[in-house]
Every structure is written in C-alpha cells, then in structure tokens.
Amino acid sequence: GIQVEQSPPDLILQEGANSTLRCNFSDSVNNLQWFHQNPWGQLINLFYIPSGTKQNGRLSATTVATERYSLLYISSSQTTDSGVYFCAVAENKLSFGAGTTVTVRA
Amino acid sequence: SQTIHQWPATLVQPVGSPLSLECTVEGTSNPNLYWYRQAAGRGLQLLFYSVGIGQISSEVPQNLSASRPQDRQFILSSKKLLLSDSGFYLCAWGASGQETQYFGPGTRLLVL
Secondary structure: OOOEEEEOOEEEEEOOOOEEEEEEEOOOOOEEEEEEEOOOOOEEEEEEOOOEEEEEOOEEEEEEHHHOEEEEEEOOOOHHHOEEEEEEEEOOOOEEOOOEEEEEEO | OOEEEEEOOEEEEOOOOOEEEEEEEEOOOOOEEEEEEEOOOOOEEEEEEEEEOOEEEEOOOOOOEEEEEEOOEEEEEEOOOOHHHOEEEEEEEEOOOOOOOEEOOOEEEEEO
16 A cells, blocks of 8 residues: 655644644555644544645645655644644545644743 | 534443444535544554445454445444454545545544
C-alpha cells in the first residue's frame, strides 16, 4: 500500500506563530485530505486537495502531486488549533499518516 | 445537511464478551461507509468498508466483523473481545463517486 509520512511528529507553538506541516507519500494518488483531530477525538475535514493550493481562513494547503508531497500552513496560530493533524491519501482507499501533534501555548 | 452518529461514545467490556457498535448516517442515501480503528497515539487503520446494503469488504483479518443491514446503518461486531481490540473506533461516510470522507464522533473501547 501507499506509505504516508508526516513531519514533524510534534510541534509546539506560541500563540500567533506560523507553522508548516509536511506530508510525503510514496505513490501517485487521486485523493489527498487533511484532517484535524481535536482533543475530544473528533476528526474535522480541513481540505480535499489532490493537487494545487487552497485556503480557508488561517489555514492553507498545497499539494505538488508530481513530487508526492503536500504542505499544510497554519498562520497566526490559536490555542484552538491544538490537536493532531492527519494527512490521508488514496489511490482507492484512504491511508493515513501517523499525524503531527500540534500544541499551541497561550 | 448530512450527519453521522455513533454509539455508544464510551464502552468498557471484559475480555471474551461480545461487541456491537453502531453507526448511522442521516441526510444522504447510498453512502459509502467505513470503519476505522485508531490505537492510542497513532493514525487510523481502515477495518471495513461498504458500498451498499449487505456488501462488506474487509481490509485487515481480525477478530471483528461488520454488517450493513440498512442503507445508512453500519455495525461493527465481535463475538469475543480481545485485549488488543481496545482503541478508538471511527465510522465515516462518503458520497458515492466522491472522494471526501466525513467522520463520526467515535467510540472509545476499553477491553479489560
């Protein structure tokens, strides 16, 4: 199956800081999604982005499919951004990375 | 709008006992349905998926089974739980022909 690697595994930010999370994948995909899992376990869809760039408020994402990576940008981080960010890719079924745990301190 | 429900939210069960977790989706028809398990501090592993009533595909051989008795109902079961079945179980749905999946609130299962 497709291998998905996320980096860094852990990230500690001061409120207001910007950050970049990376997702590398091992094969061509037709589906790439970014999720945020909040401290209560709920997975929230952030982006469906198999290629290109999208923005939603303080979050944006870029996928370069030909080079097999995606980046998630968090700008002006807030404490509510804390949680685990997952990248998931698929040729037919979703494979999840191990996630990046983000802690934003006030 | 579409919503997805899971229950129970939390469950503590003894080893060897049976299991039944339920997932229902509202506001859509003929969804693709998925069961995932998340071990503590790790990513999600796909267990089962279904593209229609009575159609179940298993991704990982294990002590669990799944059924889809109705279009918008997906059930995860076990006849005898093992300690290794502990984890966070998430149900997801996706519209047929579309790629995005939407997750339910999850069930935390602790097998003692």
